[in-house]
Amino acid sequence: MLSVDQHRAAVAALLPVTPTVRLPLAECLGLALAEPVSAPLPLPQFDNSAMDGYAVRVADVAAARDSTPVMLPVCEDLPAGRTDSPPLQPGTAHRIMTGAPIPPGADTVVPVEHTDGGRYQVRIDTAGQPGANIRRAGDDVATGAVVLDAATVLGPAQLGVAAAVGCAELPVRRRVRVLVLSTGSELVEPGGRLEHGQIYESNGTLLTAAVREAGGHAEQLHFVPDEVEQLDATLAERLARFDLLVTSGGVSAGAYEVVKDAMAGHGVDFVTVAMQPGSPQGAGRYRGVAVAALPGNPVSSSVSFEVFVRPALRAAMGLPATRPQRTARVAAALDSPSGKRQFRRGALDSDSGVVTPVGGPGSHLLGALARSDCLIEIDEETTAVPSGTVLPVLVTSP
Structure with missing residues (x-):
């Protein structure tokens, strides 16, 4: 049996x-x-x-007061985007808009609020200070300065400054290309008609969304039956375009474990990991492509993705690999199997530092998973957690 950390390292090693x-x-x-x-x-x-x-000369408005305003003729209108820059003559003003170039000869801008807003002649009620309301060239960024360091994660502000210095495109780490496959002859596409013994396929939707939320590129392969030959043929047509295959289902010790039957002995190791949920796992390479084979129960699949696949995906793309981790007091007593690391779903109140367990430990409780926003981590040595115990919490929602 592998530890959680051992299997996490095995999955991480698959993705350069x-x-x-x-x-x-x-x-x-x-x-x-x-x-x-x-x-x-x-x-x-x-x-x-x-x-x-109004762009003016300080000397021309030095005597301006509310009681003794200065009157100046307005000789030019300078909106943002005007490409010529007519000089300002002594004893005159240019009406100017935010972002417009300062005309040669002007050394201050008097806000419109301190004038009568005149178009052809303006009354100015306050003296201007040298350089007031003027943004100087290079005040923010000098020519040649590094505006974005390598490994910067590109958000709105970073993309904004790249555009401002004239970049139309940027050199970035390519998204990991992931093929998501759910197996099981019992699976029916959501919205289709269910027969007795069939269920709607949800893992593919869950895992495809999880890959995209992590920053990867995901494509979903729908509803491959539990037949080894058909699985192999289907993957042979598609795998070359991807960096990683993520499967759910078909990895346990029972019959009809199609992923295990197809890939064991062909580059993918199937192991038992000391964790709950998500004990059966697979990792390796199949047809030269990295494979993370996850269990089929939806909570097991989701937790396995969070613990093993998401960190590897993000590290491969140069992104921060781990979710925010905190500690919180549990609002109810919990138990955990000896020798296994348990991940329980929870709802975290960040203000109080209290986490409330959501649902039980069962790996099928998808409704409880949807109501949770974190995973409560209980180590392998702990079997009983009294209410109020402080435990590590992995935050899974923004």
């Missing part, structure tokens, strides 16, 4: 770091940057106005 690809910005969200990005130009690119108002 993915290659670098260049993708359009719109396809990079959530991926890891493979190389640093430097700015070929400064941000801002030019001195520009931080306010809607």
Whole structure:
């Protein structure tokens, strides 16, 4: 029997770091940057106005007060996006909008709130200070500065700054390509007609969504019957396009274990892991492609993905491998089998630091899984957990 850590290491070893690809910005969200990005130009690119108002010379408005306003002719209108920059003559003003270039000769911007908003002549009620309301070129980012380090996970702000310095695409770690397969002749596509003894297929939907949530690319292969020859033929047509095959079902010690029957002795090791749920597991390579073979009960499949597959997927893509881990006091007493690490579903109250078990230990309790947002971890040596005990918690929901 393998420990959880031993099997986690075996699965992680199957997936090397993915290659670098260049993708359009719109396809990079959530991926890891493979190389640093430097700015070929400064941000801002030019001195520009931080306010809607009037570009003027400090000397021309030095005497302006509420009681003694200064009147200036408005000679130009400068909206953002105007590409010429007419000089400001002494004794005049240019009406200017936020983001528009500061005209040569101007050294301050008076906000429109301190004027009468005039279009051809403006009354200014306050003196301007040198440099006020002017964003200087390079204040944010200097030319040549590194704006994004390698291994940065690309979120909205990171993609925004890449666009601002002119990047149309970025070098990123490619998504792991995963084929998800649920086996079982009893499975029926959701919405189809059920006969006695049949169930709707849910693991494929669950695992495909889990791969995508982890950042991978997932495709689902539907409803392969419990026949070794058909399984092998079906996979032979498809596997070459993928980095990883994730299966659910067909890995236990009973009859009709089609995944085990097809792959044991052909590069995939089937083992027992000291955990509950999810004891039967498989890992290896089949037809040259990495395989993580998970048990078929839905909770076992989900927990196995969280514990073994998700960390390996994310590490291969250069992403943080582990979910947030916390400790919390359990709201009810729990028991756990000796010699196995148990993962119980829970609902975490972060404010109080209390986690409430959701459902029992059964591996079929999908409704309870859907109501949970964390896994409560009980180590192999513990068989009884009194209420109020502090335990590690793996947060599985945002």
